[in-house]
Amino acid sequence: MSQQCTLGVDIGTSSSKGVLVAADGTVLGTATRQHRVERPRTGHVEMDPRIWWQEFVELSRELLDGARRAGHDVVVRAVGVSGMGPCVALADAHLDPVRPAILYGVDTRATEQITRLTVELGPAAIVARGGSALTTQAAGPKIVWVAEHEPEAAARARRLYMPASWLVAHLTGEYVLDHHSASQCNPLYDLEAREWYAPWCEQYAPGLELPRLLWAGDVAGTVTAEAGLATGIPEGVPVITGTIDAWAEAVSVGAHDVGDLMVMYGTTMFLVATTDRLVRTPSMWTTVGALAGRTCLAGGMATSGAITTWIRDLVSGGAAAPGYPELLAEAAASGLGSRGLLMLPYFAGERTPVQDPDARGVVVGLTLEHGRGDLYRSALEATAFGVRHNLETLRAAGAQIDRVVAVGGGTAGDLWTQIVSDVTGLAQEIPATTIGASYGVAFLAASAVAEPGAQPSMAAWNPVAERREPDAAAHARYSRIYTQYRALYEATADVVHAVVDLARDEAAAHAAAAPAPATGEAA
Structure with a gap:
């Protein structure tokens, strides 16, 4: 008898992790790929985004082949993805990166741009529109840094990705981003309106076609025939939009x-x-x-x-x-x-x-x-x-x-x-x-394809095992x-x-x- 399951993959700072989860939350298999970020200069932390897809393919193959060798007749019902962020992975219209992805707040290269944008827009206006002051965590100033320091790369850039949206693009061909990740693209996102703020996008990200916005658990598309051949996941399987790893971690423990x-x-x-x-x-x-x-x-x-x-x-x-x-x-x-x-x-x-x-x-x-x-x-x-x-x-x-x-x-x-x-x-x-983000997005994927009235419960999937008292x-x-x-x-x-x-x-x-x-x- 076949066993329905969901696949979750998270792209982290030092490793990528995958998990295959049964419909009741039981972990059928886990897999990991270690990697290192590049630090070409003090304050610069980068990674080639092509590694993200390569490791997804390897993890998917390992998990599915391992489950079948263990005697599980698994049927993947949906796929969940997440990753470190907010990252700035700029690519051309053909999904070829124009430079390595700039990572989240550990990359501190854009301090000059942060200072200048804060002066130009006004700190109160930035917080009112985007919720937070501009810091090294914000993606917007890093896009500006590329335009100013690497104009040739910026001229070829057409699309903005993060690890989860990069995987969605390769799996489904869809160009989407979740609202949470967008809200960390300050000052490009309007927190109250829940949409891109066009005036500041045109000012600081000219030439970029910004992605369509969905919520992390929304279905972004389905696995294409090409992606199916690469990963072993059948064509037509739904893929959720996914999100940044820490928020997927919170989902994984019901927090x-x-x-x-x-x-x-x-x-x-x-x-x-x-x-x-x-x-x-x-x-x-x-x-x-x-x-x-x-x-x-x-x-x-x-x-x-x-x-x-x-x-x-x-x-x-x-x-x-x-x-x-x-x-x-x-x-x-x-x-x-x-x-x-x-x-x-x-x-x-x-x-x-x-x-x-x-x-x-x-x-x-x-x-x-x-x-x-x-x-x-x-x-x-x-x-x-x-x-x-x-x-x-x-x-x-x-x-x-x-x-x-x-x-x-x-x-x-x-x-x-x-x-x-x-x-x-x-x-x-x-x-x-405590697997974390990959388990969280596997849960969101299971929720996305559940029959009405049969939504899974994280309390049942992942009950509390210990309490650490002070x-x-x-x-x-x-x-x-x-x-x-x-x-x-x-x-x-x-x-x-x-x-x-x-x-x-x-x-x-x-x-x-x-x-x-x-x-x-x-x-």
Whole structure:
């Protein structure tokens, strides 16, 4: 007997993940492809969008072939997609990229454009129209950066994609984008009207045909014959529009009701609070939700899991890197406070609520007695302090937080999530399935093709498995350290900014002194 299922694929910063899910939410198979982003210059974070489709094809084939080898006669009823964002992937009319995709807020290249657009349009007008101030998270200034720095690429660009819409285009031939992703294209989207704002689109994205807008769970089209041959998915299977990964993560754990807060533990840390109205504050991001009728106030740290990966690679000394379980055990042994270490986790600048692309990582308290476990724990504690800073800002802006749900790869084991609960003083629910965004869009795909009255329930698909309760004594001790954490940025910001400026000057001098390429070589 055949088994109906949905396929979900998410394109993340460090990997792409796919999941095949039965109609009752049971995971039939998972698959992953690792990849790296490119950092051609300080502040530039890019990726070739062709990798996104290549990895989707590989994941789809692996999941479907694996299910059949396991004896499952699977029938794919629908496909869901999501990805990191907001990204700026510009392509010509034939779906050929004109340059690598510029990634979300971790890419800080467009600071000059952010400043100029803010002056030209007025900060109050930008917030009134788009919900948020222009920051490195906004896609609009990055489109302007391309026009100003790479005019030949801009001249060939006709369409704007993000990972989910790139996959939809390859699967169905449709050119669409979900409303949530569009709401992060500030200043091009009108948050109140739920549509592109034509005057500013014409001013800052001339020549671009902007995509048709749908909601994340809407069916965008069906799999074409060509895409079916490549992926193994039958022609005619519906494909939903999809959305940005963090919002798909929230769907995956049912955290999209008013008062819900999702905390995503990944390469970066992300927080999404669902609100009963549009809540605006300059240091956070106001968006529409993944689902129609929802609004959100969100925040994101530029690095979290990325720091732990960096430490793991750093301490390997060229040998085999220690495993995460080994490092977590050493971090647990280090104890609360990391034996006197305190870290600012701004290794790639910082997004919310600091909004400082020139912030950098800082570690204070180092002695010759400290080991890698202390450093590793200080990174976990630093990200927890960053979560608390974001939480305090969300609440101060008026967001109601009644329930916290944790999701993502960082929820494996209990140390990191326990540290976050102890630092914030908030309990966290951890669902049975923490696969994340790919599972969320598989659910949206199942919902899109469900018969009337037979809609799936995420509570049934993914019930709560654990609760991480804060320890009152640990919270009191962490609160004292948190005061120093907040003071550390203020005390070091001027020095850090001066060092960043010096590094830019040195990089410019080095580039100017470099020999010109020989005749016939590519510049």
